[in-house]
Amino acid sequence: MTVVSQNLYLPRNVQKAFTNGTRAADGKPGKNYWQNRARYDIHVTLNPPSRTIKGVETITYFNNSPDTLKMLNIKLILNIHKAGAARAFPARQDYVSSGTEIDIFTINGTAIKRREGDFQGTNQGVGLPKPLAPHDSATLNIEWHFEMSVESGREGMIDPSTYFLAYFYPRVAVYDDYYGWDTIIFTDTFEFYNDFNDYTLKVSAPKNFAVWSTGTLQNIKEVLLPECAKRLQMSFTSDSVIHIATSADLAGKKVTAQNEMNTWSWKATDISDLTVAVSDHYVWDASSVIVDKSTKRRASMQAAFADTAKYFHRAVKDGRTSLSFLSNEWPGVPYPFPKMTTIQGFADMEYPMMVNDNDTDDPEFGQFVQDHEIAHTYFPFYMGINESRYGFMDEGWATTFELFMSTQEFGKEKAERNYKGFRVNGWSRGTSAENDLPVITPTTELNRGLGNNSYGKPSLSYLAIKDMLGDDLFRKCLLEFMNRWHGKHPIPWDYFNTFNNISGKNLNWFFKSWFFNNSYMDIAIDKVKDNSKSGKNSYELTISNPGGAPIPFDVVATLDDLTTETIHISPAVWESNEKTAVIILKVKKPVKSIKLETGIFVDADNNNNTWIPE
DSSP: OOGGGTTSOOOHHHHHHHHTTSBOTTSSBOTTOOOOEEEEEEEEEOOTTOOEEEEEEEEEEEOOSSSOEEEEEEEOGGGGGSTTOOOSSOOOGGGOOOOOEEEEEEETTEEOOOOTTTTOSSEEEEEEEEEEOTTOEEEEEEEEEEEOOBSOSSSEEEETTEEEEOSOSOEEOOEETTTEEOOOOOOSSSOOOOOOEEEEEEEEEETTOEEEESSEESOHHHHBOHHHHHHHHHHTTOSSOEEEEOHHHHHTTOSBOOSSEEEEEEEEEEESOOOEEEESSOEEEEEEEEEETTTTEEEEEEEEEOTTOSSGGGHHHHHHHHHHHHHHTSSOOOOOSSEEEEEESSOOEEETTEEEEOOOSOHHHHHHHHHHHHHTIIIIIIBOOOTTTOTHHHHHHHHHHHHHHHHHHHOHHHHHHHHIIIIIHHHHSOOOGGGGSOTTSOGGGOSTTHHHHHTHHHHHHHHHHHHHHOHHHHHHHHHHHHHHHBTSOOOHHHHHHHHHHHHTSOOHHHHIIIIISOOBOOOEEEEEEEOGGGTOOEEEEEEEOTTBOOOOEEEEEEETTSOEEEEEEOGGGGSSOSSEEEEEEEOSSOEEEEEEEOTTSOOSOGGGSEEOOO
16 A cells, blocks of 8 residues: 555555455555446336235346355345334334245255244345355345335335335345445435346336336337337437326326236346336326437436426426536536436435436425436446445535536525535534534444535535645546446545545545544634735734634635725645644735635634734
């Protein structure tokens, strides 16, 4: 490891990854980097109003690690619904169900030995009949069923004939180079960590039920009646919003093929998860947008919602704006997937190629929320973030991109007002010790501080480093980090080391303050040496930083004639001394007052930010 990396805390398991050569001190994947993956072939059947969902899957799991695996860890996320499950909240009666019920489970054709109490939690260790050697594969065949819960948050019944399926299939957990098996218990608070896999999905649903899913629909003409199929195909090259299925179409039963059951088939490759929505009364809009100007590649933007929804009639138009901005502005990486679908639900939650959002009568707020969820495309779905341990690596970036989009869509003043209200004030104005826990604290160990550590604080750090490096160098660092780690599993030290490497600067002092210290945002004018009496109109300001966070700020001088002069101070001012900075202010005339303004970096106590000469 290089000297530059050594003054940041490095957990012992992460040290081992660097020693083993799977991570490199320059921020690149190490020469020995590996990750496992799988191929999933899934078929689920549902028949509303029955809430029972039946599934069959074949998983081909590839061990790319250097280790011989004697067991697999299986994630059964829906067991969060079981009575007595460990949860971060009290559960309503209609939240509780029997969870995931395993009917058949074989590995390489051999039925696994089941003990009393197996398959009850959100993790299940399964012994392999034969150890899985490096570069070998195992085939799992699983049949299962579960009962759809009612309004359970991220997944469940939206209404009696509209279901949203998420985390609905048994999956092999991530086995990685720094923790081994991911065995974190899911409590419905923090989020997810998945490998990049290939999926084939079939969903069998009754006639007149439309199905939306992650991936590309393979049999449009088999499941949709000709007119709807034609409209959907047209939308793939259209800049206009096309109504694939209207309320009149639904009433006339003119949307799906009129077989008793239709089987919808989807494919998605090199992606971390998939979700499904099903409804017999949601209208369906679609359009598309060019996301890669060099190749003219388009992405489909779709939305499914109740016709009575207040916001969703503009969801496709707003989604086109989001996809274009993300592809061409920030982060400036062409949208990497073939489509995005927004479903009217209740989660305000992101999934690969899917968004599940509440309705709202405030169209700008609806766009604000949808922007944030679509921004997650890049973190964690393009970059395979371990959200369970390091939630700030995806929520912080989505929050930052959300601000950038809002600024373009609503103007700087409103965007920053929303950003401060939703992302900053709760931390800056809050005084509890939990609010100031280091951002690097694993998400699993947070309670009251989780929201601030995942959203506002990391986002502010990204904005502060952008201010310090300048847009061009910041963009260069960010794009190289994304280029190195998309489709892989980056951890915080890969981010720190990449920015050090690409910027050519030792930024560890900055990372230490923002991520490893119990800091907050608070600066003050300690004293001012007034040199104006000598005719220089010069002032020496001593600025203190009791909060410790290295933030940018403006020094605003109001002059004798009531005009103002402003100088901007970047976070670099705190590099040599994180607690004190001396600034020389030269102005045209004597000042009436000097004030520190911090903008979106909301000062915890701005009563000490102004100086007036005696």
